[in-house]
Amino acid sequence: MTALGDLIEIDDRTVLALGQELRIEHDQPDVANALLHRVGDTLVIVDTGVTTAFRTVLRAAANRLMPWSRALLLTTHGHPDHVGNNDLADELGVPAEHYVPAPDLDQMRDPASYWVRSLDRVAGLAPLPAPSALADKIVEICQPMRPFCATTRTYEERPLERIRIGSLRFTGWTFADGTVRVLRTQGHCAGHVIVHLSDCGVLHLSDEGNGACGAMADADQLKIQTVLGAVAVLFEEKEALHLTDGHTFAVRHGPAVVAYLESLMEQAAALQTAALRLTTESPRVRPSAFTSRFEQTLADLGIGGANPNAVFTAMMAVNQLRELGLRPESGGADAPWSRPALENPTPGEIR
Template sequence: MTVTALGDLIEIDDRTVLVLGQELDVEHDQPDVANALVHRTGDTLVLVDTGVTPTFRAALRTATDRVGPWSRALVLSTHGHPDHVGNNDLADELGVPVEHYVPAPDLDQMRDPVSYWVRSFERIAGAAPLPPPALAANEVVSLFRPMRPFGATTRTYEERPLERIRIGSLRFTGWTFADGAVRVLRSQGHCAGHVIVHLRDCGVLHLSDEGNGPCGAMADADQLKIQTTLGAVARLFEEGEAAVLTDGHTFSVRRGAEVAPYLDGLLEQATALQEAALGLTRESRRVRPSAFTTRFAETVAAQGVGGANPSPMFTTMMAVNELRELGLRPESGGVDAPWSRPALQNPAPQAPRPVSAARGSQPTSTLRGAR
């Protein structure tokens, strides 16, 4: 097994480099840092995500020198999580004309990451050994320093006209850059604004965090979109429209024929987790997240589910998302309140009571005509 360090470079070709991040370690005040992709097409530098920490920032500068020369730059954020956007103001320091884009649905969490994490932790209060949600959120976000998600050139993708993009037999919506050499494809599974990036000329598909395990953890994750994205990407590789897969957190490069089986494995795990969740929820009409999570974690371990930053906290977040995916809802806002499915039918309506006119009341027609 290859041991990697923050900022190590994997050369994909002479103009494409993957800059490696690191895993989250809250106990040792270590933030997770997402991998970044650095590429040159023509005279344009393409930087996909910027990670966080000064060490990673320096590694990005090294990588941009490795793929040069370039005279303009394009900085693309795949989504708004702090491990991907902390060094976004690097776009202002490249010394060339630059464009920087972020997803509009993620602006709120980029401006106020603490509130975003409070929302995620409130959902698992009582089901995981965490401090109060506000305290836990502040603790997590404090790891990501300095945090500079915006620069002078930052705009949202959504300010550009939406394009229909065809790659092989598949059709996407998104945005293209550098005369079509860079394709930003909407996926929106890992979180509300997520995009993936396809580099046409070198055949790299950067999945970013859509491949963080078979089940999304965040409050704004969409399991169907994750699974649809994984299936579509597998098809691109099977058709030869992509040749190299990179992502945000596995610290490796997958090539050619190994990609589709890897993605199929994630989809098989997703199916197994949902099947296990169904079995656990059939045993009782009402389910407490804490009890469900304990047994769900056993399935996660048995399936060998990995993904980014595996921990009891993220396992609990996935478990709650599985309950939501199966149609269950919390019965109240209480800590570890039971979840259950809404009734299939509304209660039978009661017959209306006859209303007798009160003495001296006006006729209905008179009331309707009053102004």
């Protein structure tokens, strides 16, 4: 049993600080895991979670990895559970740099609007509060929220690099003489990156492995599954040795990682196959009915993902409908979804 703030030592220069699950009904925010690593005289911090309690954990973990005389804070994406303590970089007493993904700046500035946009899609599909009320609640429990510091810049202000790791090629940015590699993946949300620490063999997947189907409005299912396959190759080629992420409170090692990643990809295929069956029983699908049966499908397949709850399940269900090619017939709450008619346009009508 793990608890908020437990530390897993990967080696004498690398620790994973464990967060906690989301429990909205108990006013408990989810807190993302944070990875801390010392390379040379630089302290690398990947994500900072949220809450004052976790901030104390980060300081203790940073002190544990001393000596260091500079700091590099890397934000994997802009969700509140990953960015709340980012201004910690201002308090470390050493020169610091902080980088965030440019596509996530808007949600970092205004997280409530981002969550309203995500939750509007599932209004009426599950017994949930109104989107604006639920968005306000998520932001309320993720406090204090300090996603920026004096040195914050976007990764995109740096020249984009072509990064080769083993047989694979990525784009992204390197730091600390190339030992810290930030790789663009953009599956879990629009700006998402993952981090590879080549000197210790750690690959931090952050939230790309949260489940078989991404929940957020800006999630990209293809990118999620593509990055899982690519990361599996890195472990097969021994370019990475230890896998960490944002919300499973463990470190995975060696060959076990490949089996784990393949299981996530198998779950994605099984889930879409099951969802396809649910949408072919009738030409029109009510999202509320689909969401209820989709939730049962998740249980039958034993697929939960990180932080399973009714909110994310409903968002996953809507994403799955879109993935299968269905579209809402109107803008009404719980309006039927169906496949657009395929008709050959007459000459001159193509637009």
